[in-house]
Amino acid sequence: MPKAMKAQEIARKVIDKEELFILDVRNQKEFADWKIEGDSVEVINVPYFDLLDGVESIMDKLPNENVLVVCAKEGSSMMVADLLEEAGVTGVSFLKGGMKAWSEYLEPVKVGDMSDGGELYQFVRLGKGCLSYMVISDGEAMVIDSNRMIQPYLDFAKEKNAKIVQVADTHLHADHISGGRALREETGAQYWLPPKDATEVQFDYNKLEDGNEITVGTTKVAAQAVYSPGHTIGSTSFIVDNKYLLTGDILFVESIGRPDLAGLAEDWVGDLRETLYSRYKELSDDLEVLPAHFANMSEVQDDGKVSAPLGELYKVNTGLNVEDEGEFRKMVTENLPPQPNAYQEIRQVNMGKLTPEEEEKREMEIGPNRCAVS
């Protein structure tokens, strides 16, 4: 019987660069849109509906052992995995829960220690490129840019004997549904949002404003809010423990944020430039940049973490090195990649204007995040 492989096992293999051969049996369009990627991953695409008469036609493209079959939900990959086994391939497995499970899996990676003995963790959502954070200090925790799936945060906090008391979003997300409100309901935490992004939200929230200091733990690890508009008008960064800069969707490791997802690219270009070319420049070069997304596996380090020193990014990130303002304007408004799947509906959900069923929410989030300009 083919073995069910969990998304978590695949995440470990991808991060540890263990060899993995994947037969992706979704249709070509979905495959072209997004897939499991990694330095050690080899993947081929043959839709399951082309294999209904058997797998003989593709046997020469496959290794004769250790093949992982993946599809959208699970059913088709199980069928094809059975066929492979019958054809004599050994060590056949299928992705449990399909690409939906892959899209939702969060891998916690330790970023570092804080001066008061607390810790900072990054939750890497490999399947979608979303990064969220948990600051833990003296029995308390703060979650920043939470994903829709809140159980991993609840479990992790429990494991660390910490109570989630603060939740914040750096901006109103357009690529994924925020778990902020759900976390508040579950834990009674304070939920912070930048008011300029929240003018249309249908629920109460704490106003996250420039200079706010949010306390986590009794030793006052400050999450200092830095207003940094550009991706959205309210976009706000956090400086945690004077050491880490959580940039949201403004600055990524290999790219910069796109200003068009709320439909106001032209208006926000100036803000984006101001944030990247002056506001951030005034900050210490030693700050470790921790973005809310990555787009390429090359941004993921060997230990699974996605980060870089701010000073380093000013040298190597092309988005930070466009002298000419006109050129910059062109770069962030023209030839942008397609927008994330269902981004307008996702914004509505995050405002509390739409309340779809869980299954619909999962569908909306399928695919890559595409929050960067390239």
Next chain:
Amino acid sequence: MEANKVLDAKGLACPMPIVKTKKAMDEMNRGDILEIHATDKGAKADLAAWTDSSGHELVDQTEEEEVLKFWIKKG
């Protein structure tokens, strides 16, 4: 549209709608039209891609109250 046969694949999850469609098509004659009813949203893109790759023709499709309907002409 007048179909030669109607296949009820409602409530079935991927890959069954296509497995059943293929089986039904195998038993039909060239030029015949099969009407398929399904509820699995994935069927939409997959049936279209499958008809392409298998030489059939997706003549029409509709969506009414969660039920997806397809008309495929055997090629």
